[in-house]
Amino acid sequence: MIRAWSAADVRAAEEPLLAARVPLMERASFTLATQVVRDLRARRTSVRGARVALLVGAGNNGGDALHAGAVLARRGAAVTAVLTSGRSHAGGLAALVRAGGRVVDLCASPQQPASVVQAVVQAVVQDVAASDVVLDGLVGIGARGPLRDLPADVVSGLSALSGTPEGDDRPLRAQGAWVVAVDIPSGTGVDDGFVGGPVLPADRTVTFGAAKPGLLLPPAAGLVGELTVVDIGLRLDVEPAVRRLEAADVARAWPVPGGADHKYTRGVVGVVAGTTTYPGAALLTTTAAVRAGAGMVRYRGSDDVGRAVVGARPEVVTAPGRVQSWVVGPGVPGGPDVDENGNDDGQRERGRGGLAAAAGRLGGLAGGPVPAVVDAGGLDLLEETSPPWFVLTPHAGELTTLLRSRGVDVRRADVEAEPLRWARRAHELTGATVLLKGGVTVVVGPGVAYAQADGPGWLATAGAGDVLAGVLGAMLAARSDDVVASPALAAEVAAAAVLVHGRAAHRANPGGPVAALDVAHAVPAEVAALVNSA
């Protein structure tokens, strides 16, 4: 698991070590330099003679870059530091100069007219782009807001370099330069991943002490490249702000059936999905639940669609009976669609019944509350509050509608700019666990947040969400009682489902397009690979 702590928590953990004069910056910068050496070698560039550019800001982040530059210069690299502030880290600067590094100070003549400064910036930008490696040490966890002043000018200049192919979001890659962000890509929100101005996208981010939330959260997460967390000896005793499950976490927790298991101990998934207008969602959701290892899948939607489901997947039953998790809503239209068709095959009523049973509001009938996945049209059926064992699975548009229906003035662009903030708001307003789908999927439950980046961009295809709902339904059914008993567990199970779903998409067709049903069919092999690696 990758755990991320806020800037304040990281600073608090640094304090006792700094008070004890532990050389944190030396540790951090030496490991940073070592990583750069490894990257250069992997790119078949020898360290001796390699051109290294350091983008240096006002704080200790620039100090890290300067000290790392000194290590590289001592090993024969041609290092140039570009100073963007009048007060660069003195110790780092002295070390770099001693090691034979070159310094270009953009603030050397503060009285120069802006046009001259801009011309100098342009020339420097060309030089930087011609480097083998660029270290972004403009700002770290001391950053406030989007980049401004010379740091912003330099990064904007690099982003606007001529020769960058249209639509390429990694301007320096086209020039052959490898960008390593020091601690964070400068300009990204350390705690929230917000991106409100220019950022130099990194090929690698070397972060110190612990990951920071912004490195895992969209939209900043897309600018991080490969993430390397360097242990500098910090002790973080508080709960992390954001977590990301890795394959080993899911492999360990997967409920592998034993000799004493039967279909009811493995879990029965009740599905209300699809209508005669959108029958595909029912097939995708039930297939995914079967493929993810449900003990049984009970289709409880309309009779017409049920016949099609059983025709395609004979494992599915349509009779009423015991259910250990509900999946309600895939392919069930929301409010306006129902009026237009005048008919939803009775799915909304059935969905309401399923949710009431899942919430334990049907008295003894349902045999106690069970977890539920509430997707698409099911989101319209929610009551004012829901238990945390309900996992809502909106995409950004559906989350916006959900929030607006509860009086929150928010637009889809706001949700996309700060997904964690708005997913958390929805969790607070509804009480449910909220899984906000996207390239990075964010899950928020009571006191916990996950950010999963497991699937390829190819997964953004119609029906992929229905497959996720089925996989998650099966996983919740397998741990039904535990999920109801421990409020934060639904979020962990949901994050695990996102991981399996995303990895199944990679497996379905590595590097190429995937169809939603292919993802469902790839789930068994993915689960086998995970549990066999545990």
Ligand SMILES: NC(=O)C1=CN([C@@H]2O[C@H](COP(=O)(O)OP(=O)(O)OC[C@H]3O[C@@H](n4cnc5c(N)ncnc54)[C@H](O)[C@@H]3O)[C@@H](O)[C@H]2O)[C@@H](O)CC1
């Ligand atoms: N405390 C320590 O000893 C350690 C700190 N480390 C490094 O130190 C960094 C934190 O250092 P600092 O606290 O000095 O903070 P920064 O290095 O993030 O620099 C903050 C300074 O940058 C400027 N600045 C802030 N926001 C800006 C913006 N939006 N645009 C342009 N300039 C801006 C301001 O002058 C501010 O004082 C970490 O990210 C890490 O890289 C590491 O060396 C590990 C040990």
Ligand SMILES: Nc1ncnc2c1ncn2[C@@H]1O[C@H](COP(=O)(O)OP(=O)(O)O)[C@@H](O)[C@H]1O
């Ligand atoms: N850019 C992306 N990269 C990876 N996965 C994505 C991306 N965009 C969306 N996804 C995933 O694809 C799925 C789309 O689901 P959804 O929007 O509900 O579509 P549908 O309703 O058609 O099934 C979700 O699991 C989401 O996380």
Ligand SMILES: [K+]
């Ligand atoms: K940085």
